[in-house]
Amino acid sequence: MDLYHQLKSTLKDVVPECDLPYKAELAQRIIELKEEKNAVILGHNYMEPALFHSIPDFTGDSLELCRQAAATDKDIIVFCGVRFMAETAKILNPAKTVLIPSPKAGCSLAESITAADVRALREKYPGVPVVTYVNSYADVKAESDICCTSGNAAKVVESLKAERVIFLPDEYLARNVARETGRQIIFPGKTPRPATDTNDLLQYEMVGWHGRCEVHEQFTVRDIERIRSQLPDVVVLAHPECSPDVVAASDFSGSTSAMVRYVREIDAPRYLLLTECSMGDNIAAENPDREMVRLCSIRCPHMNEITLEDTLAALEQTRYVVELDEDIRMRALQAVERMIAIG
Numbered sequence: 001m002d003l004y005h006q007l008k009s010t011l012k013d014v015v016p017e018c019d020l021p022y023k024a025e026l027a028q029r030i031i032e033l034k035e036e037k038n039a040v041i042l043g044h045n046y047m048e049p050a051l052f053h054s055i056p057d058f059t060g061d062s063l064e065l066c067r068q069a070a071a072t073d074k075d076i077i078v079f080c081g082v083r084f085m086a087e088t089a090k091i092l093n094p095a096k097t098v099l100i101p102s103p104k105a106g107c108s109l110a111e112s113i114t115a116a117d118v119r120a121l122r123e124k125y126p127g128v129p130v131v132t133y134v135n136s137y138a139d140v141k142a143e144s145d146i147c148c149t150s151g152n153a154a155k156v157v158e159s160l161k162a163e164r165v166i167f168l169p170d171e172y173l174a175r176n177v178a179r180e181t182g183r184q185i186i187f188p189g190k191t192p193r194p195a196t197d198t199n200d201l202l203q204y205e206m207v208g209w210h211g212r213c214e215v216h217e218q219f220t221v222r223d224i225e226r227i228r229s230q231l232p233d234v235v236v237l238a239h240p241e242c243s244p245d246v247v248a249a250s251d252f253s254g255s256t257s258a259m260v261r262y263v264r265e266i267d268a269p270r271y272l273l274l275t276e277c278s279m280g281d282n283i284a285a286e287n288p289d290r291e292m293v294r295l296c297s298i299r300c301p302h303m304n305e306i307t308l309e310d311t312l313a314a315l316e317q318t319r320y321v322v323e324l325d326e327d328i329r330m331r332a333l334q335a336v337e338r339m340i341a342i343g
């Protein structure tokens, strides 16, 4: 079956058919160029459906894709995701040319904290280990002891066997982990008090940061109540970047790939996904026999920057190359490798 008919068959319920001939043609050119340039394409779960279902050699969440980036023997890695993900690929496999199709693909969460913020927290809480969510830039990872994903955050925190932990930068993920691990949490803010003021440190076991994902912070418990009253048999899945109240009101919470697997395995007629809407489209395309309840349409504006057009241009022009300072890369690598060792 040619690419157009393949996309038409998979995406008939999620992409207008009139868009598919053009997208299939673009995707075909990308696939040919990918072979010619000995490149591998990694596609995050939040990529738009026509891209997601055509050009990537591997799809998944950021950790799964970074594992593929670390293992590839191709010369070029094209990361169809946002910048912090492409940076992690470079951290793990520095000999390869890593391309991100759009320099505008940032992240509200990664941008919420700087390396200087982490250093200030370390000064205020000397000796307290720093756990940093992978949704952060390389220089922030470099200031951290260990990274984590939304799927292994609680496991990473517990692995440290530390009385106190600094957990950055996602406020809601931190609150969810604090609840799961039975810890009290504080949020000292951008201007920490002097290092001599340790009262709050004595009372709390986790120190968080006020970073948020601009997509997942929008979901509310009221949304869930409204849908449940209308559709009592709906199964609700929430990403751990949603607020703790939203996670508590849901039936399942997990990383993007855990949500994909959960929908595949549950025996329920309909499900509600509280996450980025392109991922909803991708799951709906793979599960045509179930009803995905469409609550709203919250697209990540950063992921939305990655298009088939820009991916083609990235391969044609070998643009935009991800470069990292070697000292930062090496220090960030230690934090990422410690996480990978935990699993």
Ligand code: SF4
Binding pocket: 082, 106, 107, 108, 109, 110, 135, 213, 214, 215, 216, 276, 300, 301, 302, 303
């Ligand atoms: S969905 Fe949220 S965490 Fe993911 S890239 Fe977009 S803003 Fe960042």
